[in-house]
Amino acid sequence: MQFLEQLITLRKTLHQNPELSNQEEATAVRILNEFKCFSPDEIVTDLGGTGLAFVFNGTDSGPTTLIRSELDALPIEETNTFSHRSQVKGVSHKCGHDGHMSIVTALGAELSKSRPQKGRVVLCFQPAEETGMGAIQVVKDSRFASLKPDYAFALHNYPGLELGKVAVRAGTFNCASRGMIIHLKGKTSHAAHPENGISPANVMCNIIQELNALPSKIVDQGIEGRHWVTVIHAKLGDIAFGTAPGDAVVMVTLRSESNEGMHTLIEQAEAFSRRLAEQEGLSISFEYDDVFQASVNSQIGCDLVVNACETLKTPYLLLDEPMRWSEDFGQFTATAKEGAMFALGAGQASPQLHNPDYDFPDSLIPIGRDIFLDIIRQLNGLEG
Template identity: 30%
Template sequence: MPIVNSLNAAAAEVAGWRRHLHRHPELGYAVEGTAAYVAEKLETFGVDAVATGIGRTGVVGVIHGRAPGRTIALRADMDALPILETSGKDWASEVPGKMHACGHDGHTAMLLAAARHLAETRNFAGTVVLVFQPAEEAGGGAKAMIDDGLMTRFGVDAVYGMHNAPGIPVGRFALRSGAFLASCDTITIDLEGVGGHAATPHLCCDTVLAGAAIVQAVQHIVSRTIDPIASAVISITCFNAGFTDNVIPQTGRLVGTVRTLSPAVRDHVEARLRTVVETTAAAYGVKAVLDYNREYPVLVNHERETGFAAEVARDVAGVDAVDTAMPPELGSEDFAFMLEARPGAFIFVGNGNTAGLHHPAYDFDDAAIPYGASYWVRLVERALPA
């Protein structure tokens, strides 16, 4: 079962949908225009039901097969990123400072293409739930949709997700069972010392010096307290203190992220951060308060569903075009919440030799559309055989 012929024939039309979405990017939960576009398409395709406002601005389409059976959900994300696009494409973003730099426009278009095909053919027994999610990049839209009854209201038994991957050739897929993508936590460290004149540092407790020491000290948590075979990243990405050349600032703030691939390592990093941050600051006479915010959990692919997803991908792309041992990555994905709620699997589809995700010159490769859309269709037809 290679690429579905009708999806290949419609690839240019679907690319047009994708490019429309690319021109009109929206952020987070504020994806009203995108959601309306998706809902209108689903209504036009003749799906059995369309629900809007799930998880604030999410859209859900429902398609029933030829006979009763299990229910599986397929998820695409709709939101863009606050990045100024530099791709130079004819379909580049028309909204300054916003762009689809992660390919969610492609994800949405591929699932819409599969939705039309499934609504027309209904060559399956059971129900397909098409999930178009807001706020994947920030805000936890997956959790919001789950909290709004996504799994229970629509009777979902299993859930599948897909993301494009620059660097993997178009026409290839990659995945792995178990821990696949990292947890994502944010940290904010507020510092308070004693400010004063830059010429009299002995009368001050310098928040800049304390902050610099903290930036270095937290790296020892990864290099010296975590098993080298395990994985963790602590990145301090923002340091704000002071406003002029001759004043030692009274306060400062550090902001960063923590990524891990296991709950145990995640717990360890949080505990060690509190100790290292507070004691390092105290050594400089500065008070430090750490706010540790857990955002996305580790994305863990279920073994049985991952094996099944790999089989479907081989049907579409060929036996040699599917990597089932892709190394885990320290990027994160809020699809992890859905895999905590129901069994399922997350897979990457190749995007070719393009700029990387979240890069201002990135663009989704439309040549991937027939592969991704065919994967969705074949997955439904195999998971819910008529």
């Protein structure tokens, strides 16, 4: 109980001192200081930027099991008034990464007392999950080759699901998503003589209409799964009544249950946008931001999570459909081939993720720790 209180104190300290993606230097130092007393066999710092990896070796040969947590917070002003509210203006842990870090720190404490019997366990704290870049940065780091896992696991707290209940599925667990930015360039003109310019107004409107219709069209083409297109912003010229506009921007979020579906969304959105622009004599270019591939659970990974829940008598739910939110953990399962992410219920009355009043439930810390620990027991064994 005393150590649990220390973990809750750590969680609240992390909550008070959030850092944005790829700026998590102080957060990484806090985690590093916590792990020093756990005597890991290897410590890797500055992994993929500010990331960390702590390696616990077994005495016999066996698989490498990686457990991932996230370091970063969000650019959201917290509205809670409790004593551990964020002390950083405009930044807060509204995705619960403070809780995830505390869970994996708790796991490190257990591994310091009961080392794996075979293989090794890597506890990885990655930067920049919120931008979709952190896992890519970690996997591309040259030092990650020596840490490459055979199995990879992660969790995410999930408001709306019963407190402490697990949700998991084999196959796609989180959707692929990305922000698409379409730039249209024509020619400005005096508003009294719009015929002397090339306005992108009609093309912008037609592109928006085509984007909204795209999900149903690709389903009709036989692309399986669900797909969403959400226009989030559009801008035509500048506010100047004497000028006919010459440029426009359309911003849209593309989302799909599969990486194949995402590829089709991009391919077709670019194709009809180019066609419409060319018909009106406009130039066109595309940018992408917040790129997340689908996070896909293997059947073996899912089974290991379910086995842990059954052993621990933790209630669980096998999902029929993927979660619609996105996560960059798919980079790890794509590397490991086996593994899974699961959701851990934050309570049915909890504020939603990314809401300014969200706070991670501390009661989830021992639940998450014990599930990960049992997965490790299944794969690597534990001493003692």
